[in-house]
Amino acid sequence: MRDSPTTEPGSTDTGPESVYEALRMRIIQHDLEPGERISIGDEARRLGVSQTPVREALHRLEGDSLVVRSASRGYDVTAPIDLDGLVALFEVRLLLEPWAAREAATERLTNPGPQLRTELEALAALHGDDRSTQARRALRDRQFHLRILQASGNELLPSTFERLHAHVHIFRLYQTDSEGGTTHREHQAIARAIEDCDPDAAEQAMRAHLMGSFSRLSAVFSTEPRAARRPRDARARLR
Structure with a gap:
């Protein structure tokens, strides 16, 4: 399966794919704020x-749920994912990705250990917590997870993951692990277990990573009065 393009901010290519990537990046970096009208001419x-x-x-971005179209206004940037949406997203990921990590942790030639090491090296080279760096980190995070899903041998999993737009939704929330240190350690545990061909450890490491990621992201909602009690309740649904 062909990997989706990972055009980074600052690209000067103006082909159709890069126009899509440039607008997509402006949205997830909040250069275009939630609810803001998008001027096609501008x-x-x-x-x-x-x-x-x-x-x-x-x-295309409407299909990604990043913009919404109305007859009177044209296109507006959608609101970020809410807590219920975040719970639903991670419930699906917890069904798919621990299993995929287990399947990838085999002696087959498709074991993605070397590719995962490459992705982790690229992630480790990204320093800083500005939104441009975080955007690049989100794209690399996506590639890390896609490598594992592709190596599972199930052709439906990578496309299912892409349709979830998990990396986009996660990035659009404020990051509590802004420089990715905790996430990087969790990724290392996953990669090590897969390369060691230890399916039990790979499954457990992936589950621990997803639960940790959910905890960090759901903390965003604890500052909202309406949702103050819900992150703990939501986490219970993921056990």
Whole structure:
């Protein structure tokens, strides 16, 4: 399966794919804020393209649930995922990814250990907690998880993960592990277990990582009066 493009912020390519990636990055970095109206003309001028690829990109972003279209306003940036959505997202991931890690931790030639080490090295080289660096970290995090899903041998898993847009939803929340140190250690445990061909440890490490990630992200909602008691209740659903 072909990996999806990972165009990084700052690209000067103005092809249709890069217009999509540029707008997508502006949204997840909050250069375009939740609820903000997107001017097709302004974005076309900023990117130095006609309005056609911008419209095409916005249509794709609507499918990604990053923009919403209305007859009167055009396209607006959607609100970030809420706590209920975050719980639903992680419930699905907990069904899929521990199993995928177990399946990937085999003696087969498809064992992704070397590729996972490469992804972790690239992640470790990203320093800082500015939003551009965090965006690059989110893309690399996505690749790490995709490598494992692809190595599971189940062709439906990578596309299912992509449709969840997990990396986008997670990045759009404020990060409590802003420089990725805790996440990196969890990733290392997963990669080590997979490369050691230890399926039990790989499954457990992936589950621990997903539970840890949920705990860090759900803490965002504890500052909201309406949701103050819910992160603990939500975590109980994931056990």
